[in-house]
Amino acid sequence: MSLTATETQPVDLAILAVYDDAQIEGEPDFVVELIDLYLNEVPRLFDTIRKSVANKDRSTARRAAHSLRGSSANLGVLQMATIAGELEHLENDYSNVALELLSSLENEFERVKEILNAERQRRSA
């Protein structure tokens, strides 16, 4: 599969690289730490979203989507940030659309995981 020029990268590694500036000397790699936090957090948020959509608990779902959007944007995971933003601000036809968005988030996360894990490997090497 070839990427077209207009397609957004799942992860903007340049954004991640900015956090090297915040690296404190003598401590473990800060970017690796952020990647680990993110990879841990996302499945938890997916879980929360799925359960709260099923329970029609929109405010919990919205809060989880908000967190997901924020964390994704922080790590340069831009596509996921966009989709999470849509989910956060969803108004009508709630459950169906929400589940559709959740499944595209999960698909996207598979690609993101690969890239982040590769980056993690590269840095830990």
Next chain:
Amino acid sequence: MRILIAEDDEISCRILTNNLTKWGHEVVVTRNGNDAWRALCARDAPSLAILDRVMPDVDGIEICRHLREVESPVHVILLTSLNRREDLLEGLEAGADDYLTKPLDAHELRARLQAAQRILELQESLRQRVRELEQAIEERKAAEEALRNLSLTDQLTGLYNYRGFINLAEHHLKISRRETHPSLLIYADMDGLKGINDTLGHRAGSTAIAAAGQILRNTFRDCDIIGRLGGDEFAVLVPNIQEPESTKVIERLRHNVSEYNEMSGHKFTIGLSIGAVEIDHQHAWGIEDQMARADEIMYREKREKKGHEEVQKKPA
């Protein structure tokens, strides 16, 4: 600088903390609004707070509002999501000093912190200056008070003050005893000064006190000792006098008071309740005991006048 962070999102919190630590700041991390509020109310509260707009318990805007209610000097930077202009305005209205949008731009954060630090330093030097001025005022007041305590005259009337009167009168009593002369002690208390203050204001009250002092001055001789003991109370010690002169001089005082009231053109009238005691040269009492006697007699007159006024106040 000591900086408080209130951010429930773990990743944002770590990014903030690492950056701030790296720049040499001391970071106090809280993960919800309640903890943040407690930390900001503490005695050694950080001078700057970075508060997330959205938190599960108490959000950043609410904390801002509380801080301004208690007039906290904490400089608040609010964190809001991009494109949420209404949050931003609400935050500034609630008393935030500045805002930053997420995802955070480290360069922007650093620049805002430098601006904040300048403001905080200015505010601190202002507060310091105010403290210095307040202290200077206190010192000056204390010095004036000390001077007043040292002085023997009353500023408003130019008569002797309590201290001056007692010292001089005591001395005169001793001379009178030695030279076997009787003296007259008059205690005079103004009537209705409170009413003048209440209805015409304190400046009119002061004018009335000064006028009473002037009446006393015009009534008595240069060698008599006249003092304003405080508030609306006056005393005169007339050395070397006896009846019928004693009665005459008191009548002259009453006459001068009513003459003043006829001529003055003021909205108020001056009234004096008078108590007088003759002091025999054989009397061994000191001036303060004599004054207590005179005060008692004066008070009797005052009470009688009040009764009289009650009768007069009936509608005409």
